[in-house]
Amino acid sequence: MDGKSVAGRIHDAIHRLTAAEKRAARGLLGSYPTLGLAPVAEFAEQAGASSATVLRFVAQLGYKSYPDFQRALREEMEARSKSPLQRGVPLGDQREPDSHFLDQFISRAADNLRATAGLIPPSEFEAVCTRLAETKAQCWLAGGRFTDFLAGYMEAHLRLIRPGVRRLDGRPATRTDQLIDIRPGDTVIIFDVRRYDPALVELAAELASQRAQIVLITDEWMSPVNRFAKLVLPCRTEMDRTWDANGSLLAVVEALLARTTELAWPSASKRMGAIERS
Numbered sequence: 038m039d040g041k042s043v044a045g046r047i048h049d050a051i052h053r054l055t056a057a058e059k060r061a062a063r064g065l066l067g068s069y070p071t072l073g074l075a076p077v078a079e080f081a082e083q084a085g086a087s088s089a090t091v092l093r094f095v096a097q098l099g100y101k102s103y104p105d106f107q108r109a110l111r112e113e114m115e116a117r118s119k120s121p122l123q124r125g126v127p128l129g130d131q132r133e134p135d136s137h138f139l140d141q142f143i144s145r146a147a148d149n150l151r152a153t154a155g156l157i158p159p160s161e162f163e164a165v166c167t168r169l170a171e172t173k174a175q176c177w178l179a180g181g182r183f184t185d186f187l188a189g190y191m192e193a194h195l196r197l198i199r200p201g202v203r204r205l206d207g208r209p210a211t212r213t214d215q216l217i218d219i220r221p222g223d224t225v226i227i228f229d230v231r232r233y234d235p236a237l238v239e240l241a242a243e244l245a246s247q248r249a250q251i252v253l254i255t256d257e258w259m260s261p262v263n264r265f266a267k268l269v270l271p272c273r274t275e276m277d278r279t280w281d282a283n284g285s286l287l288a289v290v291e292a293l294l295a296r297t298t299e300l301a302w303p304s305a306s307k308r309m310g311a312i313e314r315s
Contacts, residue, residue: 041156041271042113043106044069044259046098048269049158054097061086061094066264070110077103117231117258145276146284152273153285156257165252165268166293168224170300172199177215177225177249179205181234187254187286188228194294197312198305209236221248229253229260230274230283241265254286 041049047062054062064084065072072080081088092103100106169176176195180188185207195202205225206212219225225244229237238261244251245265253266256274263269272289274281298305 042257042259043073043098043110044263045156045257045269045271048161048263050097052160054094055090057086057090058094058097060084061091069261069264070114073110074107113258117233142276146282149273149275149282149285150288153271153289156271156273157289161268161270162292162296165270166296166300168250168252168268169195169199169293169297172201172301172304173222174250175201175203175218175220175223177203177205177219177223178228179207179212179225179237179240180228181230181237183283184228184230184254184286187283187290188226190287191226191290191294195297197309198294198298198301199308205240212240216243216247219244219247219249223249224252225249226252226254227260227262227266228255228286229262230256230281230286231258231260233260233262238262254289256281256286 044066047066051059051062061080061084064080064086068083072083075083077088077091081091084091086094095103095106098106100109176199178188178192178195180186188204192202192204203215203218205215227237227241241251241253241262242265250268251262251266253260253262253269255263255269255271257271259269259271270289272283272285274283274285276282
């Protein structure tokens with residue numbers, strides 16, 4: 038297997054699923070990953086599909102059998118919930134003789150960048166950039182404990198490219214006030230990595246009820262926010278050590294900014310010029 042989460046495989050396969058298989062996919066994403074751990078018959082009943090459809094859906098994801106599919110979900114849940122203390126010994130305790138810590142760390146980070154390019158379908162990446170380049174709707178950003186800085190970094194750059202960019206406040210009371218201003222069709226970019234922020238899942242549920250278009254930027258295990266997201270960009274963060282690394286998320290943010298600037302250049306160049314003259 039290629040290391041993708043089950044949710045990641047669903048997002049990759051959704052365009053080729055039949056209507057019945059899409060019901061199974063949406064049912065699973067709506068109760069992820071719990072429904073996938075149920076017996077086939079229960080999964081089918083809850084998703085409004087037949088047992089045969091569920092098995093075809095699992096096969097479309099690349100699993101040889103339903104038990105293999107459930108095993109992948111269990112392993113994913115275990116990996117999701119690991120704290121830093123459970124992720125192995127520090128990098129310095131495992132490096133090869135005469136190997137410098139920084140060299141080894143940078144090498145693994147570069148591997149994560151290459152792996153991230155393979156995890157994100159080009160069509161998903163381009164769809165996000167196209168949405169960001171269109172300025173009719175507002176764009177909002179939110180992050181969690183370890184990702185709020187990414188939301189702030191992206192917000193600062195997007196403000197130079199297009200109007201209507203706002204950051205959702207981390208304080209629940211202020212965020213509630215801001216939700217009043219979100220309109221159907223607005224784009225909301227949410228950053229969330231393990232261990233996932235329950236407040237962001239609640240936020241995503243509220244945004245979905247308001248018909249906002251959610252873009253999730255997450256790690257390879259997929260934040261639970263994915264069940265509400267229209268577009269998902271998973272990034273490789275695993276370092277096989279105590280701490281995950283979010284460098285690949287930053288690289289994806291910078292790629293999004295670069296491509297969005299290209300797509301919006303006629304208006305973005307005028308805006309950037311006006312800002313520089315002010």
